[in-house]
Amino acid sequence: MTVTIVTTRLQEVGVPHMVWPAMSPDLNPIEHVWDQLKQRLDARTPPPRDLADLHVALVEEWNALPQNNIMRLVRSMRRRCQAVIAANGGNTRY
Template identity: 95%
Template sequence: MTLHLQAHLLSVRVPHMVWPAMSPDLNPIEHVWDQLKQRLDARTPPPRDLAELRVALVEEWNALPQNNIMRLVRSMRRRCQAVIAANGRNTRY
């Protein structure tokens, strides 16, 4: 985050939380990638080349249930609380 952005957020009183660097527990996109991989692995027949893989990725990405993604987004408060409670160590997420 740039200094200008930080100053602006402070001036409009937007709460700010220090984000632990590289914390997979606070990175819900990892779960989305896992769902995408599972969907690709289940395709019959599997993609045979890069062009088919690109098509399959787009199709599966578009077919990901939005409620799964929203559930991950809504879990962020619990994820942050779990990381804080674990003093930055691993959590169940």
């Protein structure tokens, strides 16, 4: 129900929508953002000691992620989808 409401609202305000292949989470640029976040967390010294430290570290590192990297990933979506289509749904370099 919520998905339908959100989809309808996005259409009403003119936000472009992309049909997403069901088994293609690797296309999603957020996966690369999570990887960048993990790398930043792994590089922290000292590492987070407990859940509270982890929460603080996650917020700090999330806020420090370079926006140009995220925009580069978003802009790569057309190329990502074209590569998957060209590979007939097979593996791509992405």
